[in-house]
Amino acid sequence: MALTGSLDIGRLELRPNSVERSFNREPFGFDHNLSQLDMFELGSLASLADKQYGPGHESDFFLASSATAPDERFRAVKSVNLSLTDAFCSLNKHSIRILLKRPEDHDPRFRKLRDDLMEQILDRSPELRNDRILRLESAIFITSAATLTPFHFDPSAVFFCQIMGKKTYHLYSPTTLTEPELEQFYFRGMVDIAQVELTKRDPKEEHVFQLSAGTGLHQPQNAPHWVETQGDISVSYSFFFETLTARKTNRIRGFNHYLRMAGAQPQPPGLQPGIDALKAEAMNVWIPCRKTLSYVRSATMGRS
Structure with a gap:
């Protein structure tokens, strides 16, 4: 597909x-022009990491080595005992995965890129335009x-x-994924990756x-996946978001987790709209309370 427009503007070529x-139902591919943008050159990314992801920003990046197999536990993958700057310098020497989180918080070019790309998706989806975006972030992967x-x-x-x-x-x-697999993740109200068993997929x-x-x-x-980088250094970019409708569905699954623990067989989201609304509202109250109780418990134990 031909990609048009100024090279300082990120563009998606969507069929x-x-x-x-297919949005949020089935995967699909597309083309884009992001690989032509200077901001994604490896030297530019290394400079961004060195200047903007230093001391005090440790939670804004993640370093790990390669997994040994697709079904290895995500948190069990060997860590990389290097500084972020040294990790960039060692990409050709060691097996390293670098994740730069939320570059839009560190460089206005990435904020504009994220927002421009999101607008292009919204322009294609009446469903999304009629929803509300509660969380919108991006990430850069260097491996x-x-x-x-x-x-x-x-x-x-995610758009990757x-x-x-x-x-x-x-x-x-x-x-x-089964409903119980999803419920075990969403009852905590977390925003994080979740692991399931590869061997259970067809x-x-x-x-x-x-x-x-x-x-x-x-x-x-909720689309499970694993990824292989091939024979050279890789740079990838993704932007990802959560809508009000998606969060409501997440809350319903969280409530269903507690029902299942009590021995019930709850209906999945979407089959009982009235009851779904009550479930979501109950979790809107419970999740903040649960987090507060966890914080108080940790603080109390820390003083004992």
């Missing part, structure tokens, strides 16, 4: 009706050659863009995307 038809990110799913709708190098993206639709349900510079994919919320 007709792809967003309207050594031949690295592997283990199987997991994310609590957000390959900027440099090649990746093989193994992706399943959200329907491959291989026939797998979507395999061969990504290279200028290509990307939509990853629906």
Whole structure:
């Protein structure tokens, strides 16, 4: 597909009706021009990391080595005992995965990019325009050659863009997860990755995307996946978001978790709208209370 427009503007080339038809239901691919933007050059990213992700911003980046297998526990992957600056310098020497979180908080160019790309999605989706975006963030992934990110799913709708190098993206639709698997994640009210068992997925349900510079994919919320970087350093960018409707569904699943623990067999979201609204509202109250109780308990134990 031909990509047009100024090279200081990030553009997605979305196939007709792809967003309207498949958003948050099934994965789909697209093209983009982000690999032509100077802000994604490796030297520019290293400079951004060195200047903006230093002391005091440790929670804004993540370093890890490659997983040994797709089904390795996400939190069990060996950490990288390097500074962020040294990690950039060691991408050709060691197996390293660098995640720069929320670059829009550190560089206005990335805030504009994130917002422009989100507007392009909203322009294609009456469903999203009639909803409300509660959380919108982006991330940059820089990885050594031949690295592997283990199987997991994310609590957000994701648009993933390959900027440099090649990746093989193994992706399943959200329907491959069971309601109990989802409920065990959402009852905590967290915004984080979640791990499920790869062996329980049907291989026939797998979507395999061969990504290279200028290509990307939509990853629906709760779509489990694992990723391989191929024979060179890779740079990728994603923006991801949560809507009011999605958060309500998350809350319903959280409530259903407690019902299931009590021995009930709750209906999944969408089948009982009136009861769903009551479940979501109950969790809107319970989740903040739960977090407060956890904080008080930790503070109390810390003083004992």
